[in-house]
Amino acid sequence: MKILDRYLAWAVIGGTLLTLGVLLPLLGVVILADELDAIGVERYGLAEALLFMLLSLPRYAYQIFPIATLIGALIGLGSLASRSELVAMRAAGISVWRIVRAGLLGGLLLAMIAVLLGEVVAPLAEQRGVELRRQALSGNVAQRTPDGFWAIDDGSYVNIREIRSGTSLRDIFIYRVDPAQGTLIATHAAGARYRDGQWMLEEIARSRVSAAGVEVERIARAGWDSMLDPGLLKVVVADPHALPVWGLYKYIRFMSINKQDSGVYEVAFWGKVVHPVLTLSMILIATPLLLGSSRSTGMGRRILVGVLIGILYYLVSRTFAYLALLFGMNPFLAAIAPPLLFISGALLLLRRVG
Template sequence: MRVLDGYIGRQLLLGTLMSSLVLLILLGVMNLFNELEDVGKGQYSTTAALIYTLLTLPRYAYELFPVMVLIGSLGGLGSLAANAELTAMRSAGISLGRIIGSIMRTGLLLMLAAVALGELIAPPSEQYAQQMRADLQAGQITLRSQYGFWARDGATFINIRSILPGNQLRGIFIYEFDPQGRLLHATQAEQASYGQGLWRLEGIRRTHLDETGTRIELLDQADWESILDPGLLDVVVVQPHILPIWGLYRYIHFLRDNGQQAQPYEVAFWGKLMKPLVTLAMLFLSVPFLFGSLRSVGLGRRIFVGTLIGLAFYMGNKTIAYMALVYGFNPILTALVPGLAVIGISLLAMRRVH
């Protein structure tokens, strides 16, 4: 039976690899054309656009992973069905359940691949891509470290400990230097918000330094005219799709502790947690087609059907997630519904196969 498991597994993995390459190449070409429209903004070049496109592909691969597994299964294992190899296996006394078990064993490997892609590869790649693009287009020198976000505005250095959605900043430190590199002013603000073309600081402690000594000034609020681009902060703000599961978990608790809305991150957290199970469910969905109406059709038709089903699932999943944010649906149920729906449809289709 190990021979059977290995043979089915190789066909499934090969089909998934081929479908992934084709989809990612198509997405990469389309995204590159979009990025070429921004070439010339700041220091953003054609080479930078190409690098950015390549770095964002892991995120697309992760988002579309269940779809690619479905198409890969219909393509790879579908060839076994078209060549009557699956029928021969059943004629040799191998049960349908045993064949499905071989498929699901490989599915476990694909689940691990989805976890590795979503936790180890896509997040750092996406973060670097967005940071690089923002830096080159904005023309500002920026840096992210364990102490937050750093930016330079002429002779002024800015440190922001936390950047929240909606152009909200927490923990702002501003250091102003003279041409000789001597510190003139050090400003600390509890928070800041952007509106009407400028930033407004709140809870301010400003230290003035000169030859006579230091002077401390306390202000409730003050306007801050800075070239710090809110669009740049929109990029470096913590986006749900960029964070790994453990990062989402920590950030959700951070937002709750600070009285901030955590719903988008909760939906993303549970969606990522269910991604491996959804991948397995999509693989299971392909089984009725392999033994049913698509077993004798050509490769092109199987790929076409798989693509339609995959797109319908992807759009439905996105719609449910959006509705959860708008209407405040339970994040756990929001994440469970797509996978349970796929499993339910698969079980109904399996009854027809039997």
């Protein structure tokens, strides 16, 4: 029986790896197409875009892993069904649940690969890719440090402690030296927003340091003529889906201590926690579809069914994520509800098939 279990498990694993081998090059083309507009800016050329694409692929592989597992199980086990091997196993007394268990053994290995990819490989590759892209696009006038984002902006030195998005900043320091008057102008703004093609600073404290002393001026709001592009700032924002679980946990604690909304990061955190369960649930879904269909069903039809189920799952999971963000639904429930719904449906189908 162990030989049979390994045979079924490797059918699932082989189908999944084949699916990833087809989908990842297609995703690479899409990523590269998105970078075409940036090619030619500063030192960002085709070689840098290709490297950024390659370093981005591990994260996308992690995100599509459950769908690839579903399609892979349909392909791998479907090939056995086409050759009547699953029928022969049933005729020999192998139960449906034994076939499911063997498929889940392959799914466990795939889930471990997905966790390694999403928690170790993808964050490091993504961080490196974003850093290379930022350096190429900024022309070495910007740098990310533990003290925030630093940039040289038309003679001024800018330090941004928190980038919420490309168009929303918090805790900004601007330092400028005026050689003609021999003064240092230090400006601190609680926040800044990009609207109508211009930055607007909020809650400003401006200090002028000279030989005569220090003059402090407070302004509620003022325009900021800056060369910093929101597109450049977006590449240094911490994308919640690109962070590992422990990184998300620390970021959520940091935002909670500072009384900031961490809803997006909490949804991403619990989504990563339940990711292995999602990968296994896709095998549960694939098995009754194969056992309940005719062995003459073509491979193209099986792949189409897998893609449609994948799209349905994406829509359901996005709906629950929006419910968590907009209506305050518990992030854990929003993350675990879609896999549980699909597992329940798969178990009902397995009972009918069995």
